Amino acid sequence: MTEFNYPSLAIIVPVNNEEDNIIPFYENVQKNLTQDALKSLPGSLSNLKVDIWYIDDGSVDKSLIEIKQIQQVDASIHFVSFSRNFGKEAAIYAGLNYAKNYDFIALMDVDLQDPPALLAPMLKKLVDDQLDIVATRRLDRKGENPVISWFSTVFYRFLSKISATNIVSGARDYRIMTRQVTKAILSMPENQRFSKGLFTWVGFKTEYMSYENITRSKGHSKWSFWKLIKYAMTGIISFSTFPLTMVTVLGLLTTLVAMMGGIFVIVRKLLDPTIAIGGWTTITVIIMFFGGLQMFSLGIVGRYIAAIFLESKRRPIYVEKESK
Ligand code: UDP
Ligand code: MG
Numbered sequence: 001m002t003e004f005n006y007p008s009l010a011i012i013v014p015v016n017n018e019e020d021n022i023i024p025f026y027e028n029v030q031k032n033l034t035q036d037a038l039k040s041l042p043g044s045l046s047n048l049k050v051d052i053w054y055i056d057d058g059s060v061d062k063s064l065i066e067i068k069q070i071q072q073v074d075a076s077i078h079f080v081s082f083s084r085n086f087g088k089e090a091a092i093y094a095g096l097n098y099a100k101n102y103d104f105i106a107l108m109d110v111d112l113q114d115p116p117a118l119l120a121p122m123l124k125k126l127v128d129d130q131l132d133i134v135a136t137r138r139l140d141r142k143g144e145n146p147v148i149s150w151f152s153t154v155f156y157r158f159l160s161k162i163s164a165t166n167i168v169s170g171a172r173d174y175r176i177m178t179r180q181v182t183k184a185i186l187s188m189p190e191n192q193r194f195s196k197g198l199f200t201w202v203g204f205k206t207e208y209m210s211y212e213n214i215t216r217s218k219g220h221s222k223w224s225f226w227k228l229i230k231y232a233m234t235g236i237i238s239f240s241t242f243p244l245t246m247v248t249v250l251g252l253l254t255t256l257v258a259m260m261g262g263i264f265v266i267v268r269k270l271l272d273p274t275i276a277i278g279g280w281t282t283i284t285v286i287i288m289f290f291g292g293l294q295m296f297s298l299g300i301v302g303r304y305i306a307a308i309f310l311e312s313k314r315r316p317i318y319v320e321k322e323s324k
Contacts, residue, residue: 008049010102012095016057020218022066032116058085080323089193090318106176112217114174132204135175143215162242197239247297
């Protein structure tokens with residue numbers, strides 16, 4: 001990795017209605033990245049310049065006001081504010097876009113679920129081990145809704161199986177990367193973004209640091225069950241065509257079974273022309289079965305068409321209202 005004279009780090013923090021977390025987050029980062037802490041980092045990092053970029057994703061509370069307040073006393077604070085809520089993925093994209101000229105770029109949640117105490121060890125690891133990305137994973141999901149954690153675990157395992165993109169169990173968006181990685185991520189202009197997949201897709205040398213789950217400091221999670229389902233679908237559709245293969249195979253199998261049934265009935269009728277092949281119930285069941293199967297398959301194909309549709313509009317990933 002290249003050594004820089006004045007290395008710089010941008011911390012990108014997506015924010016959506018987090019007025020109570022803006023200042024605690026800032027203070028916690030300050031507490032962890034003190035001059036002394038930076039001095040203990042390898043060589044060139046000892047005079048690291050650290051900026052925080054809050055990405056205000058259409059907050060309707062006082063989040064932006066809080067951000068502007070700390071900006072007045074600390075010039076290393078910056079922000080981008082969206083015209084409405086575009087989602088965390090869009091916020092990450094905007095952040096990377098603004099921070100692409102820093103040497104190192106970190107992604108963090110503002111609710112302190114991503115421990116700032118790890119920043120210095122992550123930076124050290126990045127430089128010492130000559131890595132491109134140091135990411136994090138949670139060892140457990142303590143304090144989380146057990147149903148949701150179960151679904152998440154199953155989802156990530158399933159997605160890793162059906163796509164070429166392996167997603168490490170418990171992986172978070174919390175990571176530090178080099179400028180080169182950021183540029184690679186930005187070169188993927190897709191609208192339906194699924195960062196965990198994109199980061200794996202671009203490659204580069206990545207290592208994970210683990211920590212125990214920390215529950216949110218203030219406010220509440222922005223994820224509802226349906227939002228998670230939608231997120232999971234975007235993940236599957238953007239990173240795998242396995243569902244399409246599955247539908248094709250299912251269609252082929254059912255056709256084969258139907259053909260065998262047909263041959264069986266015809267042969268029976270030919271052998272004994274007097275028998276009547278009855279079975280209103282059988283027919284109904286078969287029709288319903290195939291009706292359902294077809295709708296399910298069409299639905300899957302439809303999701304891919306919807307993805308094409310959304311991408312083909314080439315709308316911007318976010319609309320900015322203000323930045324500084
Ligand atoms: N977030 C965002 N836009 C959204 C939803 C969330 O920028 O539409 C931010 C949020 O403010 C926080 C981070 O993304 O900094 C993670 O959100 P949250 O804590 O709700 O997710 P969880 O930790 O429950 O997965
Ligand atoms: Mg959170």
